[in-house]
Amino acid sequence: MADATISGGMPTGREARPVTSGPMLAADGTPLRASLARSLRRQKLRALLLIAPLLLFILVTFVLPIGDMLLRSVQNGIVADTLPRTVAALSQDASEVPGEPVFDALYTDLVIAEEYKRHTQLGTRLNYESGGASSLFRGTGRAVGRFETSIYADQLRDADPAFDDSAQWAAWMADPGNRDALPQTADAYDAWATLTTEVHGDDPAEEDVGDFVYAALYRDLAAGSRPPAMPAVDVSGFETVTAKELFIDDDDAWGEPAIWNTLRAFAPRVTPGYYLNAVDLQMTPDGIAPRAEGDRIYVQLFIRTMVMSMLITASCILLGYPVAYLLASLPMRSANLLMILVLLPFWTSLLVRTSAWKVLLQQQGVINDLLVWVGVIGNDGRLVMINNQTGTIIAMTHILLPFMILPLYSVMKGIPPSFVRAAKSLGANDWTAFWRVYFPQSVPGIGAGSILVFILSIGYYITPELVGGTKGVFISNRIAYHISDSLNWGLAAALGTILLAMVLLLYWAYDKLVGIDNVKLGG
Amino acid sequence: MTITKLLGSAALVLLPMGGAAFAQDAAAEELPACENCADSMVIMSWGGAYQNSQLKAYVEPYAALTGVTVTWDESSNEAIAKLRAAQEAGNMPFDLVDVEGPDSQRACDEGLAVEIDHDEVLAPGSDGSEPSADFGDSIINDCYVPQIYFSTTFGYRTDVAEWNGQTPDDICDVFDVEAFPGMRALQASPKKNLEWALICDGVAAEEVYDVMEEDGGVERALAKLDTIKDSVIWWTAGAETPQLLADKEVVMGSTYNGRLFSVIAEQNQPVEMLWDYQNFDFDGWIVPAGLSEDRMNRTMHFLRFATDTQRLADQAKYIAYGPARASSQPLVSTHAELGIEMAPHMPTNPDNMKNYLVNNIEWWADNQDEVEAAFQNWLAQ
Incomplete structure (x- = not known):
């Protein structure tokens, strides 16, 4: 404060010092407070700039993908995007199996979706919710082009040859009067014109207009529309087909409520369906219900992941604690040498270590051979130690052990040996001195190691995949399956989000029970 | 089923073949220059012995003729998933993809x-x-360029002491863990496993797909598989079964017949084929949608070369699969390195065809999504 001068400026109140009558000024004459704030701000800015690359990196590679994942777990635009007319018509129709207008809309939607080859994606999506939807959409998608709706085109062309003229059609459909009078036709024609340009790269004014446009025109005319700039056709005597019958003829499933319930349930653009699926539930017309017995796997997998991660953490503590104790109590030279042995696995590829366990653990492997040779087990009693939970626990304990030993070691290094000596000099035997004096001081290391090992193992993927068979795999393997094989990314996102929430919950519980301040990574 | 006609005729053609002349030099002269073509390509295939046969028969010759760099991606097993993901991401990394019939x-x-x-x-x-x-009939849809037909069948070790000198000669021996104890390797996919399970559950071979179509048909097949579930190691890559057999980790296992040929004839392992109810399917190329013009030109140029009569016949010199072109079949002769006659090892050899199944491509294309989901759930139970 030596360079601060006191001036007779305005008092600031907040800095009310009894002796001053105005703000303190810095050397350059600005108020000290402002000057300090400026320099602090500059410091903060500099600090921010220094961490900016990391911040940006985390934002782009971590926060955004997680946000995207959270969104994907509820997004469901595919039904409304692929079958927009059906969804709109369905909202007007509450009957179990809807009426003719919905089937007419479905016919138009499906013909268009088939041209874009989008119906199979929709089928795959709905199949996640209701088995059979995929084959239904594929089968009907193939058949829908052969539906006998060409009779409308034929009859209209017979009634007036102008209906055969593509250029004429383009002109009619550019006329606002016609468009207002023929809403369905205008909509169908626009969709047809777009797909003719986009999918086939042709000019709509030169191509034969699609059958579904004629069918739409027939419906408009039959409903009594009188387009101003079009030849008048009396359609009352026309031979007709009904879309509903055509669909049900193709596949009985269209006449049953199941597919319609699914379509109604998944028409909205946001759905809880993936989350329900992730906890073995499903949406039904009567509300939320458990899935069929054979399809309930995720709750069981979550529990298995938790239990096995705890077992792995426990075996890491059991194996790691003595090693860390030995390292901490040995003289520096030999401790360093042993430390290298602990770290050595870190320098070997994870894949190599896991494959090595395969060689060791398999039934004709090294360990079984050794046991048979020693005579512990007979040749026909070889142990099954791989492709099951045992394999996963053994291999993952080995792989995660250093994450337990390192924090334990650094905490133990910080425990002064004099404490144990003092306890012994006061009459404690070896065990009491260890258990009452040494062990409590090493608990923060166990805490840190356990959190590391547990959280790492809960999300582990490659090791369980290679040595876990079918019984020893984790929820992460299922997530990977849905990401890369079944491509049910929504379900994968929901499962991932639940896993994330569980880890946060456990972290919170740990903080409440043990206290996160009690976790130490170093002395 | 039209595919069976083709198989039958192929079998007749295969038997009396003599040596075939190489026409490689002639091909080099015929190969037209490729205009506006990419100078590298990524081919998705199956890895292992099959990919090697493609490499030797036409990829290496093509690279030598044109100087194109070929990168392999060994994930045909999950081709559809990869293609869907690539399309969703708007970036197609593959130029040519090798898939089985239903996937095409x-x-x-x-x-x-x-x-x-x-x-x-x-x-x-x-x-x-x-x-x-x-x-002919091997073009099962407009996107498919077939290369070969193959069968999925079983191999077993001949030195299993617990079998007391018996060897499996019936597909249902796979499901008989009493008489033939030991681990089995099966594909972690419903295709083929369900058909075999139903046949061994008493369904006539020609009714298998009708039963699967019925309610409860797939469940019935899974229930049969349940009886051996504890004795199964599930594979995802065709090379795993040969490895597991060689390591004695399994006593029998399903895989593609060409892979077993490699184990038996090239590596001389004590393994034999169980041809009963071998399951026929096609393997071939599809060209992914969304390629740029130069990449598309390169792919088409390669495709023309790699599927000509001589190239498909050459492939059979390296692996025991039958060429899909009728004109290639008379040219199949002896193994390129071992010099043995390939005919007895071909799935179409009449001795190997006493009982067989033909994969119902349309049924699987339509139903794979739901059956796969049911199968994976069953696997996870």
């Missing part, structure tokens, strides 16, 4: 593969026949 149908239905005018794109047969006639 799915890719074609979903717009993942481009449609191909076979007579335009492919080379005519060495006998001057139109490509579409030469390939």
Whole structure:
């Protein structure tokens, strides 16, 4: 404060010092407070700039993908995007199996979706919710082009040859009067014109207009529309087909409520369906219900992941604690040498270590051979130690052990040996001195190691995949399956989000029970 | 089923073959220059012995003729998933994809593969026949350029002490863990496993797909598989079963017949084939949708070369699969390195065809999504 001068400026109140009558000024004459704030701000800015690359990196590679994942777990635009007319018509129709207008809309939607080859994606999506939807959409998608709706085109062309003229059609459909009078036709024609340009790269004014446009025109005319700039056709005597019958003829499933319930349930653009699926539930017309017995796997997998991660953490503590104790109590030279042995696995590829366990653990492997040779087990009693939970626990304990030993070691290094000596000099035997004096001081290391090992193992993927068979795999393997094989990314996102929430919950519980301040990574 | 006719005729042609002349030099002169073509390509295939046969028969010769760099991606097993993911991401990393028949149908239905005018794109047969006639029924959809037909079948070790000198000769021995104890390797996929399970559950071979179509049919097959579930190691790559057999980790296992041929004839392992109810399918190329023009040109140029009569016949010199072109079949002869006759090892050899199944491509294309989901759930139970 030596360079601060006191001036007779305005008092600031907040800095009310009894002796001053105005703000303190810095050397350059600005108020000290402002000057300090400026320099602090500059410091903060500099600090921010220094961490900016990391911040940006985390934002782009971590926060955004997680946000995207959270969104994907509820997004469901595919039904409304692929079958927009059906969804709109369905909202007007509450009957179990809807009426003719919905089937007419479905016919138009499906013909268009088939041209874009989008119906199979929709089928795959709905199949996640209701088995059979995929084959239904594929089968009907193939058949829908052969539906006998060409009779409308034929009859209209017979009634007036102008209906055969593509250029004429383009002109009619550019006329606002016609468009207002023929809403369905205008909509169908626009969709047809777009797909003719986009999918086939042709000019709509030169191509034969699609059958579904004629069918739409027939419906408009039959409903009594009188387009101003079009030849008048009396359609009352026309031979007709009904879309509903055509669909049900193709596949009985269209006449049953199941597919319609699914379509109604998944028409909205946001759905809880993936989350329900992730906890073995499903949406039904009567509300939320458990899935069929054979399809309930995720709750069981979550529990298995938790239990096995705890077992792995426990075996890491059991194996790691003595090693860390030995390292901490040995003289520096030999401790360093042993430390290298602990770290050595870190320098070997994870894949190599896991494959090595395969060689060791398999039934004709090294360990079984050794046991048979020693005579512990007979040749026909070889142990099954791989492709099951045992394999996963053994291999993952080995792989995660250093994450337990390192924090334990650094905490133990910080425990002064004099404490144990003092306890012994006061009459404690070896065990009491260890258990009452040494062990409590090493608990923060166990805490840190356990959190590391547990959280790492809960999300582990490659090791369980290679040595876990079918019984020893984790929820992460299922997530990977849905990401890369079944491509049910929504379900994968929901499962991932639940896993994330569980880890946060456990972290919170740990903080409440043990206290996160009690976790130490170093002395 | 038309595929069976083709298989039958192939078997007749295969038997009396003599040596075939190499026509490689001639091909080099015929190969037209490729205009506006990418100078590298990524081919998705199956890895292992099969990919090696492709490498030797036409990829290496093509690279030598044109200087193109070929990168392999060994994930045909999950081709549809990869293609869907690539399409969703808007970036197609593959130029040519090798898939089985049903997957080609799915890719074609979903717009993942481009449609191909076979007579335009492919080379005519060495006998001057139109490509579409030469390939005949093996062109199962507009996107598919078939290479070979193969079968999925079982191999077993011949030195299992617990079997007391017996060897499996019936597909249902796979399901008999009493008489034939030991681990089995099965594909972690419902295809073929369900058919075998139903046959061994008493369903007649020709009714298998009808039963699967019924309510409870798939469950019935899974219930049969349940009886051996504890004795199964599930594989995802065709090379795993040969490895597991060689390591004595399994006593029998299913895989593609060419892979077993490699184990038996090339590596001399004590393994034999169980041909009973071998399951036939096609393998071939699809061209992914969304390639840039230069990459598309390169792919088509390669495709024309790699599926001509001589190249497909050459492939059979390295692996025991039958070429899909009728004009290639008389040219199949002896193994390129071992010099043994390939005919007895071909799935179409009459001795090997007493009982067989033909994969129902349309049924699987339509139903794979739901059956796969049910199977994976069953596996996870």
